Amino acid sequence: MFLIPEDFSMLDGMEKFIISHEMGHAFFSQYGIAAWPYESLSHQKKELISTDEEIGADTFAIHTLRHIYIKHNDQKRLMWGACMFFLVFSLFEKEGLISIPTNHPSSKDRYHYLMDYIHDVDSALYEQYLRYEKGVLGFWVAVHDTVKKSVLRYKKKRQNYLAELGQIETYAKHYLRCSEEGEE
Numbered sequence: 314m315f316l317i318p319e320d321f322s323m324l325d326g327m328e329k330f331i332i333s334h335e336m337g338h339a340f341f342s343q344y345g346i347a348a349w350p351y352e353s354l355s356h357q358k359k360e361l362i363s364t365d366e367e368i369g370a371d372t373f374a375i376h377t378l379r380h381i382y383i384k385h386n387d388q389k390r391l392m393w394g395a396c397m398f399f400l401v402f403s404l405f406e407k408e409g410l411i412s413i414p415t416n417h418p419s420s421k422d423r424y425h426y427l428m429d430y431i432h433d434v435d436s437a438l439y440e441q442y443l444r445y446e447k448g449v450l451g452f453w454v455a456v457h458d459t460v461k462k463s464v465l466r467y468k469k470k471r472q473n474y475l476a477e478l479g480q481i482e483t484y485a486k487h488y489l490r491c492s493e494e495g496e497e
């Protein structure tokens with residue numbers, strides 16, 4: 314089953330993508346432009362990444378992963394790690410299980426432009442990733458109801474926990490006020 318790969322390249326891809334995305338922001342703040350010499354991108358895509366820093370940082374990150382993959386091409390799922398992450402999050406967004414972020418593009422958009430990037434630089438790898446996508450979507454159909462129930466249960470627990478924390482905070486403030494008044 315490909316969801317549990319025989320190597321760590323998918324997990325590595327997720328971790329390295331997150332770190333490289335932040336490095337993309339650092340690059341942007343240093344040079345004022347999110348563009349890096351992305352030799353194979355169209356002019357239109359270069360325009361897009363130079364006007365939206367988040368897309369620029371994502372492109373920086375996937376480009377970094379690609380360069381790692383060129384040197385270590387046994388790590389087949391390195392770039393897929395980032396895509397898988399956003400594919401799963403986009404399914405959760407679609408179901409309303411998580412909210413669409415306001416400070417980053419939606420997971421659905423991120424998934425699509427990352428896959429687009431891979432399509433442009435390595436069409437054979439892209440085809441392979443489409444097969445993974447098909448597998449994830451099939452798996453999602455099978456586990457959808459169970460996952461939805463678990464996430465809703467978890468969200469409810471979290472809400473209760475936060476409400477309890479709020480109550481404790483109110484008691485603590487009340488207690489402190491009383492003890493201060495007692496001291497006077």
Ligand SMILES: [Zn+2]
Nearest residue numbers: 334338367370
């Ligand atoms: Zn960012």
